[in-house]
Amino acid sequence: MRRDHYQDPVLRFHGATHGVTGSCYEIETPRWRILVDCGLFQGSKSERELNYGAFPFPPDAIDAVILTHAHIDHSGLLPKLVKHGFSGPIHTTRATIDLCSVMLPDAAHIQEMEVEQLNRRNAQRGRPPVEPIYSLQDAAACMTLFRALEYGAWIVVAEGLRARFWNAGHLLGSASVELEIDLGHQNAPMRIVFSGDIGPGHKLLQTDPEGPAGVDYLICESTYGDRDRPDVSPGQRRSLLGEIVRGAAEQNGPLIIPSFAVERTQELLVDLHQLMQAGEVRTAPVFVDSPLATRASAIFERHASDIEQGNVLREALSSAELRFTETVEQSKAINRLTGFFVVIAASGMCDAGRIRHHLKANLWRRNATVMMAGYQAQGSLGRILLDGARRVRIQGEEIDVKAHISLFDLYSGHADQGELVAWALARSPIRQAVFLTHGEEDGLSGLRERLAGSIPEGRIIMPRLDDAFQLTADGCLPVELNEPRRLKAEKIARLDWHNDLSKLLLDVTEAVDAAADERGRAAIIRRMRRALEDSGA
Incomplete structure (x- = not known):
C-alpha cells in the first residue's frame, strides 16, 4: 500500500556533527531520498575509520546528491557512494565540477598509494592487507554523474x-543550498537552507556570501562559532604574512606551509608574489609541491574572470619565483636545498600527502619555520604540533620538533562568529529551527549562545552523529534510531587511543634516551614490562 504522498520529510545527520569533517545530510520522503554532500572524515584515526565502514543508508536508494562545494570533507566519499550502487545525478556548480575532476582522482591516488605502503608494513608484521576506500576508476565513474547548476537557477531534483x-x-564554486519541498495541496512549500561553508569578509578571491530570506529550517556551519578574528583587510593580512616570511628568512631556513591545495594555496601565492614584487620580503623560490594544487591553479586561472582579483592571480601564477613540482623525485629534491625558500604542500591538516615528507625532513631543524595556514581539527597532526608536541610520529618514524611552529589563521575560508551570526539572521524569519553543524564543541556552543539573543534557544539544535528529525510545518520532532550510532559522541573531535598510544611510545623512547646509563634504561624497561604483565597483556 502506498504511503502518504506528502508525508513530512525526515532529516538525518550523517557527518559534521560536533566535528568539522564528514559533511553528509540525508532528506527522505515517501517520494525520494537525497543527500546534501557526502564528505570524507578527517582527524583522529577513530573518525577516519568511518570512511571504511558501510554507509548508514543503502547507496542505491539515494535518488540524487546536491553538493555544496569541492572540499574533500564535503565531496570525498562520492566515489565510494558510486562504487556501492549510487547512480543518480550529482548537482553542483560548474566550477565545483571542474575542481572535483582533479580533487577526487587525487584523493583516490593518495588512498591507493598509502594503502600500498601500509600493506607492505602489514605483510612484514603478518597482518592482513587492506583495500583503499575507492579507486581511480571509481572516481572517474563518479565524475560522469555530475550535473552543472548556475547560481540562482531553480532545478527540479525530484x-x-x-x-x-x-x-x-567560501571557495571557487561554493554554494549554499535552498530546498523547496511540496507538502501537498493547501500547504505552503517547506523551505530549507543548508549553509555549506560560509566565507568570511575580505576574502581575496571570493565575493561576500549570499542567501535567501524567510526559511523554515536552517542548517548552519559553526566552525568559528566561538571566536571573532581580527578585522583585517587583504593588505593588512599581507603585511602580517610578511612578518612571518621575514622571520623565516632571517633564520636562513625553509618556510614550510601546510595548505589546502584549493584556494588557500592560490591566495598564498598572490600575497607572496606581491610581497616579493614590492621588496617587502626577500625574493626566494616558492615551491608548490602538490600535483593537486598545480591542477587546481590551472582551473582557477581558467575561471579567473569569474572571481575577484582574477587578474592579480594570473600575474602571481606566472611569477618567476614560482615552481610547481610534479614527481616524487622533484619533491624530495627540494629538501636538499639550503638557505631560505618557501614550500606550500598539502594536506592542510598535515595528515596526508607530501607535506608529511617535508615535515619529516624539517621539523627537527631549529632554523625551519612551519606556518599552519588554517583550521586544524582535533586529532590531526597539525593540531598536535600547534598544541606544542616536542616529538611526533610520522609514518612510523619518531621526529623531534625543534622548528618554529605558528598558526596564521587569517586565510581561513570560514566566516567567524560575528559573520556567521549576521549571515544566519539575514535568513530571517526562521520559522521553525536552526541546526548547528560543522563545528567542534566550543564553536557550536559559542554560536548557539550568540544566536540565542535573537532565536529562542529551544529552537537551536546541535545534532549528534546519525540523529534524525521529522520536519513538520509546526516544528521538528526527534526520530528514534533503529541502529546504534556509528561512533560515540565522546569519540568525535577528540584525541583517541591511537593518539594516546603514539604519545606513550614517544614518551617511553624519550625517557629511555634520557636515562643516565644502561642500568637506568634497563630499569625503565623492567617497569614497563611489569605494568604490561599487571594489565594481563
Whole structure:
C-alpha cells in the first residue's frame, strides 16, 4: 500500500556533527531520498575509520546528491557512494565540477598509494592487507554523474522537490543550498537552507556570501562559532604574512606551509608574489609541491574572470619565483636545498600527502619555520604540533620538533562568529529551527549562545552523529534510531587511543634516551614490562 504522498520529510545527520569533517545530510520522503554532500572524515584515526565502514543508508536508494562545494570533507566519499550502487545525478556548480575532476582522482591516488605502503608494513608484521576506500576508476565513474547548476537557477531534483544555489563566498564554486519541498495541496512549500561553508569578509578571491530570506529550517556551519578574528583587510593580512616570511628568512631556513591545495594555496601565492614584487620580503623560490594544487591553479586561472582579483592571480601564477613540482623525485629534491625558500604542500591538516615528507625532513631543524595556514581539527597532526608536541610520529618514524611552529589563521575560508551570526539572521524569519553543524564543541556552543539573543534557544539544535528529525510545518520532532550510532559522541573531535598510544611510545623512547646509563634504561624497561604483565597483556 502506498504511503502518504506528502508525508513530512525526515532529516538525518550523517557527518559534521560536533566535528568539522564528514559533511553528509540525508532528506527522505515517501517520494525520494537525497543527500546534501557526502564528505570524507578527517582527524583522529577513530573518525577516519568511518570512511571504511558501510554507509548508514543503502547507496542505491539515494535518488540524487546536491553538493555544496569541492572540499574533500564535503565531496570525498562520492566515489565510494558510486562504487556501492549510487547512480543518480550529482548537482553542483560548474566550477565545483571542474575542481572535483582533479580533487577526487587525487584523493583516490593518495588512498591507493598509502594503502600500498601500509600493506607492505602489514605483510612484514603478518597482518592482513587492506583495500583503499575507492579507486581511480571509481572516481572517474563518479565524475560522469555530475550535473552543472548556475547560481540562482531553480532545478527540479525530484517529484515535489526543487533546489537553487546561492554563492557561499567560501571557495571557487561554493554554494549554499535552498530546498523547496511540496507538502501537498493547501500547504505552503517547506523551505530549507543548508549553509555549506560560509566565507568570511575580505576574502581575496571570493565575493561576500549570499542567501535567501524567510526559511523554515536552517542548517548552519559553526566552525568559528566561538571566536571573532581580527578585522583585517587583504593588505593588512599581507603585511602580517610578511612578518612571518621575514622571520623565516632571517633564520636562513625553509618556510614550510601546510595548505589546502584549493584556494588557500592560490591566495598564498598572490600575497607572496606581491610581497616579493614590492621588496617587502626577500625574493626566494616558492615551491608548490602538490600535483593537486598545480591542477587546481590551472582551473582557477581558467575561471579567473569569474572571481575577484582574477587578474592579480594570473600575474602571481606566472611569477618567476614560482615552481610547481610534479614527481616524487622533484619533491624530495627540494629538501636538499639550503638557505631560505618557501614550500606550500598539502594536506592542510598535515595528515596526508607530501607535506608529511617535508615535515619529516624539517621539523627537527631549529632554523625551519612551519606556518599552519588554517583550521586544524582535533586529532590531526597539525593540531598536535600547534598544541606544542616536542616529538611526533610520522609514518612510523619518531621526529623531534625543534622548528618554529605558528598558526596564521587569517586565510581561513570560514566566516567567524560575528559573520556567521549576521549571515544566519539575514535568513530571517526562521520559522521553525536552526541546526548547528560543522563545528567542534566550543564553536557550536559559542554560536548557539550568540544566536540565542535573537532565536529562542529551544529552537537551536546541535545534532549528534546519525540523529534524525521529522520536519513538520509546526516544528521538528526527534526520530528514534533503529541502529546504534556509528561512533560515540565522546569519540568525535577528540584525541583517541591511537593518539594516546603514539604519545606513550614517544614518551617511553624519550625517557629511555634520557636515562643516565644502561642500568637506568634497563630499569625503565623492567617497569614497563611489569605494568604490561599487571594489565594481563
